[in-house]
Amino acid sequence: MNYQFQFQPYQRPFKIPLKTAHGMWKMREGIILNLTDKQGNIGWGEIAPLSWFGSETMEDALIFCQQLPSRISIETIFTIPDHLPACQFGFESAFTELNPNSFLDINKLHYSELLPAGETVLTTWKTLFQQGAKTFKWKIGVDDITEEINIFQKLIHSITTTLSPTQAQKIHLRLDANEGLTFEQAKKWLEHCDLINANQGLIEIEFLEQPLSIDQLDLMLELCDRYSTLLALDESVANLQQLNSCYQQGWLDIFVIKPAIFGSPKKLKNFCQNHEIDAVFSSVFETNIGQKSALKIASELLFYNRAVGFGINHWFTG
Ligand SMILES: O=C(O)CCC(=O)c1ccccc1C(=O)O
Ligand SMILES: [Mg+2]
Incomplete structure (x- = not known):
């Protein structure tokens, strides 16, 4: 054939x-x-x-x-x-x-919308919320940390004051540092996150993603021990060899999986079916063609029903 x-x-x-x-x-x-x-x-x-x-x-x-x-x-x-x-x-x-091997409905997935770094987050989140979004991811580790934490407080305030007290569903907020923090800065962010999560209000900081560089897994494991807010690995688990290695080294929090760059979907499925990892499936800004395939994989392998990181279409025109 x-x-x-x-x-x-x-x-x-x-x-x-x-x-x-x-x-x-x-x-x-x-x-x-x-x-x-x-x-x-x-x-x-x-x-x-x-x-x-x-x-x-x-x-x-x-x-x-x-x-x-x-x-x-x-x-x-x-x-x-x-x-x-x-x-x-x-x-x-x-x-x-x-040669389709499953017929799962990708329309049942819920989406995390990607918010831009910096002050524009304060208007962008609201537009997306008004369109029905409940999970957001904000890029951090780009500007000065004091400035970013300042914007973060404003964002929390904006969310709190926008939500009605009868809001049925929590707002989930993810933070993605793309390896851009130092250990000290990551601790500072996690202190803020833990404070918000201890409130048990309508906002949950779902996780802090890849605070440190991929050669600092030991320090990220230490952060998992010290704070109650979850951490997620992304850059550290970009392919099967890396995922295997971090899993073996004892990572128990979240793994961000980007199917389009991860490698063979067959091998990914095999890994996920043998290890029930807490996964967040995420886009790499592929077009609808790659998205459709990646979302099929996500719907087959999602054990914890976390929102998928495919809320990216507002980043492009048409
Ligand atoms: O994961 C998401 O929610 C959106 C996608 C995203 O953030 C991303 C997209 C392309 C390249 C890297 C990343 C990243 O997660 O770091
Ligand atoms: Mg990331």
Whole structure:
């Protein structure tokens, strides 16, 4: 059995550049591919690399696609090397569209909306809340910490005063530092988070994501012991080898999984079915094609029903 293979690179500008502790991101680049079977059915896939998270680069992915013949076998799809994790996802997704293995309803998922770093968070959160959002993630570790904690207090105040006392559902707020904090700064943030969570009010700080760099897992484990607010690993668990390693080293809080750069979905499913980890599935700003495949994986593997980090469409026009 083999498939006809086609691919097309794309570029998609952000409405406003995404600011994280890793820098500014203005343009999402990737590759849309399709496989056609003998009956003429088409399966779509997307390669959306994120090299600052340790995946291959856009160039690596393009070179890989260019050297493939126009007809490829199943064997080719399932033997893409581990240093091309976004390619593994893209090709396997297209294959799975042609050979579906589950029919779960991705419309049942709930979403976390991504809020921009800095003061604009104060207006953005409200617009998204008025559209029905209940879970938000705010990027921190970008500006001076005193300034950010100041904005954080204003955000908490804004949420508290906007909610009606009869609000049925809690607002969940996630903080994502993208490795941008020091140990001391992480402690400071977690003190603020613990105070809010001790209130047991209508706002819950759901977790602090990747406060420290990936070589500081020991310190992040220490933060888990010291504070009651949960921590999440993201950059530290970008692929299967890293996930395995952090799991073995005793991480019990949350794991952020970005299916589009994680590598083979088959291997990811295998891991999650053997270890019931507390996972948050999240986007890497892929288009609807990659999102659909990633959300299918999420709906199959979600044990704790946490909101998925795919509330990102407001970052693009059209
Ligand atoms: O996880 C989410 O809720 C949104 C997606 C997100 O934050 C993200 C998107 C692209 C690259 C990195 C990250 C990140 O979580 O650090
Ligand atoms: Mg993150």
